[in-house]
Amino acid sequence: MNAAIDFAAPDRYPALPPPSRRRFSPALVPRPPQGERVTAHDGRRVLLRPISPGDVAAMQRCFRRLSPEDVRRRFLHAMSELPEPMAQRLCNLDPVREAAFVLMDDGVSPAEMRGVGRIYVDEAANSAEFSVLVERDWSRVGLGALLMQRLVDECRRRGLDELWGYVLLENRPMLQLCKELGFTRRLSPDDPGIAQIALLL
Numbered sequence: 001m002n003a004a005i006d007f008a009a010p011d012r013y014p015a016l017p018p019p020s021r022r023r024f025s026p027a028l029v030p031r032p033p034q035g036e037r038v039t040a041h042d043g044r045r046v047l048l049r050p051i052s053p054g055d056v057a058a059m060q061r062c063f064r065r066l067s068p069e070d071v072r073r074r075f076l077h078a079m080s081e082l083p084e085p086m087a088q089r090l091c092n093l094d095p096v097r098e099a100a101f102v103l104m105d106d107g108v109s110p111a112e113m114r115g116v117g118r119i120y121v122d123e124a125a126n127s128a129e130f131s132v133l134v135e136r137d138w139s140r141v142g143l144g145a146l147l148m149q150r151l152v153d154e155c156r157r158r159g160l161d162e163l164w165g166y167v168l169l170e171n172r173p174m175l176q177l178c179k180e181l182g183f184t185r186r187l188s189p190d191d192p193g194i195a196q197i198a199l200l201l
């Protein structure tokens, strides 16, 4: 026989988390700092800030500088261009379910986007999927690790349990970076060329 549950005695069930609409309420997820100047390992400086709707043109220029290999590694398939509606979508976030940080090089005019890191929150699973990209000429100077750390911080701030992403098995730079950050790797049963990597937060 099932025991009756006394819903009027909430102290008896303290483990239940608050409903997600409360946990993810924009009021409880304050905006990250509006901008922070960071120095890469080679001395070059960029502005790290949340993405904004005004970044569409810079994002499209950044995409045009990417090699086909980097595009495939980031989007997991080939793309010859970044259509404006998609760029608009990537720059206009739902702040409850998404966050994205860009590395802006304002030493040139107009300022150029050198890297982007983003998360998509899955409220049901209390986790987030990430993606990250650093332009080739700006790689190997610590910026990918910096963006990943920022995404980890953002997930922790939101009280998420896990940060995860899909990475092509051939993508040794990303697998190495994730290994150094403590992510673990599991093979994706549906696609033998892709690993799912995850960090418990």
Ligand SMILES: CC(C)(COP(=O)(O)OP(=O)(O)OC[C@H]1O[C@@H](n2cnc3c(N)ncnc32)[C@H](O)[C@@H]1OP(=O)(O)O)[C@@H](O)C(=O)NCCC(=O)NCCS
Pocket: 070, 071, 073, 074, 130, 131, 132, 133, 134, 135, 138, 139, 140, 141, 142, 143, 144, 145, 146, 165, 166, 167, 171, 172, 173, 174, 176, 177, 178, 180
């Ligand atoms: C993967 C990527 C984000 C790395 O960015 P990055 O700015 O070059 O990374 P960092 O300079 O912070 O490197 C951090 C660590 O990652 C590893 N790493 C980075 N590039 C590497 C490479 N080419 N070969 C081996 N290890 C590499 C190293 O361990 C490195 O530490 P170290 O420089 O002290 O040895 C970047 O190469 C990229 O944007 N690639 C295309 C898009 C992509 O693959 N995205 C990931 C899937 S979402």
